[in-house]
Amino acid sequence: MVEIRNLNFSYKRKQHTLRDLSLSIPAGSIFAFVGENGAGKSTTLKHIVGLIPELNHKIEVFGKSLRTHRKEIVQKVGVMIESPSFYPFLSGYDNLKIHCLYRKLPLERIEKVTRKVGLSEHLRKKYKAYSMGMKQQLGLALTLLADPDLYVLDEPMNGLDPTRRIAFRNLLLDLHKKGKTILLSSHHLPEVELIATDIGIIKNGSILFQGSMESLRSLKQKNQSLHMEVSDVGQTTSLLEKEFEILLANTKSGKLEIGIKDRENIPLIVQRLTANGIAIYKLNGNEKSLEELFMDSISTN
Amino acid sequence: MWNTIAAEWVKLNNSSVWIWVILGGLGVSLTRLVLYAIGPEAYTLLAQNPWESYLNMNLTYFSLLIFPLVILAVISIVNNQEHRIDSWKVILTLPNPRWELLGSKLLTILILLATIFLLFVISTILFAYPIYWIHPETEFAYFQPLFFEFASDCVKVFGYSLGIVGLQFFFSIAFKNSTFPIILGIAFYLVGFLLFMALPNVAVNFPYSLPFLYKDIGISQSIDVNNFSGMGIRSCLVFACSVPISYMIFITRR
Numbered sequence: 001m002v003e004i005r006n007l008n009f010s011y012k013r014k015q016h017t018l019r020d021l022s023l024s025i026p027a028g029s030i031f032a033f034v035g036e037n038g039a040g041k042s043t044t045l046k047h048i049v050g051l052i053p054e055l056n057h058k059i060e061v062f063g064k065s066l067r068t069h070r071k072e073i074v075q076k077v078g079v080m081i082e083s084p085s086f087y088p089f090l091s092g093y094d095n096l097k098i099h100c101l102y103r104k105l106p107l108e109r110i111e112k113v114t115r116k117v118g119l120s121e122h123l124r125k126k127y128k129a130y131s132m133g134m135k136q137q138l139g140l141a142l143t144l145l146a147d148p149d150l151y152v153l154d155e156p157m158n159g160l161d162p163t164r165r166i167a168f169r170n171l172l173l174d175l176h177k178k179g180k181t182i183l184l185s186s187h188h189l190p191e192v193e194l195i196a197t198d199i200g201i202i203k204n205g206s207i208l209f210q211g212s213m214e215s216l217r218s219l220k221q222k223n224q225s226l227h228m229e230v231s232d233v234g235q236t237t238s239l240l241e242k243e244f245e246i247l248l249a250n251t252k253s254g255k256l257e258i259g260i261k262d263r264e265n266i267p268l269i270v271q272r273l274t275a276n277g278i279a280i281y282k283l284n285g286n287e288k289s290l291e292e293l294f295m296d297s298i299s300t301n
Numbered sequence: 302m303w304n305t306i307a308a309e310w311v312k313l314n315n316s317s318v319w320i321w322v323i324l325g326g327l328g329v330s331l332t333r334l335v336l337y338a339i340g341p342e343a344y345t346l347l348a349q350n351p352w353e354s355y356l357n358m359n360l361t362y363f364s365l366l367i368f369p370l371v372i373l374a375v376i377s378i379v380n381n382q383e384h385r386i387d388s389w390k391v392i393l394t395l396p397n398p399r400w401e402l403l404g405s406k407l408l409t410i411l412i413l414l415a416t417i418f419l420l421f422v423i424s425t426i427l428f429a430y431p432i433y434w435i436h437p438e439t440e441f442a443y444f445q446p447l448f449f450e451f452a453s454d455c456v457k458v459f460g461y462s463l464g465i466v467g468l469q470f471f472f473s474i475a476f477k478n479s480t481f482p483i484i485l486g487i488a489f490y491l492v493g494f495l496l497f498m499a500l501p502n503v504a505v506n507f508p509y510s511l512p513f514l515y516k517d518i519g520i521s522q523s524i525d526v527n528n529f530s531g532m533g534i535r536s537c538l539v540f541a542c543s544v545p546i547s548y549m550i551f552i553t554r555r
Contacts, residue, residue, distance in 0.1 A: 046390075049394045050393075050394060051390060051393055051394055070396075071396045071398070072396075074394060074395065074396040075396045077394070079391070079394045081390050081391070081394070082390065085386045085387050085388040085390060085391050086386065086388070087312055087382060087386065087388070088386065089314075089315040089316065090311070090312070090314055090315065094311055094314060097308075097311055098308045098311050098312060099308075099395075101304045101305070101307045101308035101311065102304065102305060102308050102392075102395050102397055103395065103396065104304055126315075142391075
């Protein structure tokens with residue numbers, strides 16, 4: 001759906017915002033694009049929607065070069081970059097009407113999309129009177145207006161309360177079921193984990209990880225930590241260091257926290273410890289959350 | 302293109318631009334109506350067509366004091382709508398070509414300015430009749446309004462103002478706010494006024510002075526405006542150059 005090949009970009013000389021960035025977003029996926037502030041997420045999204053012109057045919061959307069087929073591509077893309085920008089003295093309806101006129105869409109679409117995002121009751125209110133959540137909903141309604149095939153959403157869950165967040169999540173899943181492709185950047189990793197089918201992690205303008213959530217989950221299973229309470233911490237530590245590949249070992253008054261690379265090692269560890277007369281009082285396995293994996297990948301790279 | 306212009310008009314709902322349209326279009330004629338109503342003898346010369354001095358003075362006040370400032374305000378309001386909320390980032394992701402997006406803004410501005418001018422012309426002519434009803438000695442009803450001369454002078458003022466329109470449009474695209482373009486516009490307006498008063502030979506080359514020079518109105522040092530041919534062309538040239546430069550800046554916007 002979206003292919004970026006070796007994209008370099010800088011706002012200022014000698015300051016690379018994107019470095020040799022390659023990204024492949026599969027059609028029909030919910031692709032979560034995560035990274036710290038200033039990592040290059042918004043800049044990448046701006047390239048994909050043509051806000052930053054790219055002259056070397058390094059971006060392809062729907063199998064066509066964005067450089068040569070911009071109009072055709074952008075017609076099928078719904079965009080929400082950074083915070084929604086609407087005219088404060090106009091009603092929600094008028095704000096959407098402007099975009100209907102720009103895109104030559106029938107005005108009936110407004111009612112339809114606002115009903116979908118749950119904003120139809122507040123449509124005649126002025127935008128300046130909207131709450132943060134309602135502003136985000138209107139932004140989402142705007143992206144739905146043209147019924148696009150690709151949604152590019154930058155931090156779409158900002159300011160949404162839990163109810164709206166769930167509704168929003170369901171809406172994205174509904175769009176996904178209809179075969180739409182969704183590219184969303186987010187800081188809210190637990191939320192991402194719930195809906196994304198694919199993920200890309202970016203740091204300093206380079207992609208650190210890219211793949212399906214399944215591949216990430218298998219990586220998570222490999223990267224586990226174990227919390228143990230044993231009878232002899234010293235003996236346990238030296239045994240584990242000798243016989244197993246220990247990633248991390250913290251000892252605190254009989255408690256141990258060890259990192260293991262493969263979950264298959266857990267029964268072996270237990271077996272070896274009991275064989276050496278070490279009593280195990282407590283054993284907790286702890287899978288790393290997406291947040292921890294994200295922190296690991298950005299800190300190790 | 303018409304849809305894009307229609308979108309610009311929706312943006313003007315509840316906008317302060319309409320205050321400027323009404324003030325700009327009716328300000329001079331309403332003030333003059335009040336002044337005539339208070340003391341018409343001060344403004345009427347007997348045995349002359351009263352329309353001549355009435356129309357001339359209205360247009361002079363309009364071109365000197367109102368229209369250049371209204372141009373600054375209208376352009377600033379129309380373009381600042383996007384600067385204020387940073388909606389360029391939304392507009393520029395639309396499938397519409399950038400020339401269309403910028404062109405619709407420029408056309409909206411020109412239509413608004415033309416509306417102001419039309420309001421001024423209509424109100425100036427219509428308000429002469431209440432003056433006559435209050436003070437029949439003004440004799441407006443006994444003379445034919447000098448329509449063609451007035452219309453031709455109005456077209457001249459509008460044409461001579463196009464340079465200001467072009468430059469202010471450029472400033473409002475180049476600077477992403479309304480303050481700097483307005484400050485620049487007011488500064489150039491004052492310089493233009495001073496040049497018009499003191500150095501008319503220089504003023505004919507300064508776009509912000511050109512609307513004042515549509516006619517020898519006897520305020521400036523003695524100049525023969527008929528000797529300064531091509532002022533309209535100069536103004537149109539400034540406009541024609543400013544617009545493509547604004548577009549060049551606009552297409553590099555991210």
